[in-house]
Amino acid sequence: MDGLEIIDPPQYSIAWLILAVLCALVIIALITTLVKLTRWLVERRAYAKRPGATDALKAEFLRSINALGEAVDAGEKSAREGHRDLEAILRVFVLRSEGLDIRQEPVERIQADPRTQTVGNLLARTHEAGYARDSRTRLSESLHAARGMVRAWS
Numbered sequence: 001m002d003g004l005e006i007i008d009p010p011q012y013s014i015a016w017l018i019l020a021v022l023c024a025l026v027i028i029a030l031i032t033t034l035v036k037l038t039r040w041l042v043e044r045r046a047y048a049k050r051p052g053a054t055d056a057l058k059a060e061f062l063r064s065i066n067a068l069g070e071a072v073d074a075g076e077k078s079a080r081e082g083h084r085d086l087e088a089i090l091r092v093f094v095l096r097s098e099g100l101d102i103r104q105e106p107v108e109r110i111q112a113d114p115r116t117q118t119v120g121n122l123l124a125r126t127h128e129a130g131y132a133r134d135s136r137t138r139l140s141e142s143l144h145a146a147r148g149m150v151r152a153w154s
Helices: 014-048 053-073 079-098 107-112 114-131 141-151
Strands: none
Touching: 014 114, 053 079, 053 141, 079 114, 107 114, 114 141
């Protein structure tokens, strides 16, 4: 064994260990960032889908109209009283949604104003049915028209 030279085992550099730790830290940071970013996007999307003040107001008045229909169906109110109450609900709806106080305005003036013309036409139907002795206007039709008007109001 004279010509053989014994070589020491190779020494592994600490740089490889440091590189592995750094890679693991980068991967953990990327995963953490991705999770936080996706949570932020989901929260932002959920916040954007929340109903606004107008939608909440519409829902409140739709519930009032539905409650009126149920009261008339249960026999607690007559159709004439239902038409009068519906007229009051619609007038308050315009007040709360547009800020226009039409609670005491005559129907003709409400119909003449372009901002309230659609509700004015509906009020003319309900006003006639609420105060006439005999009316061909059915409350169910008026309630249906009122629901459509409230939903379409912008």
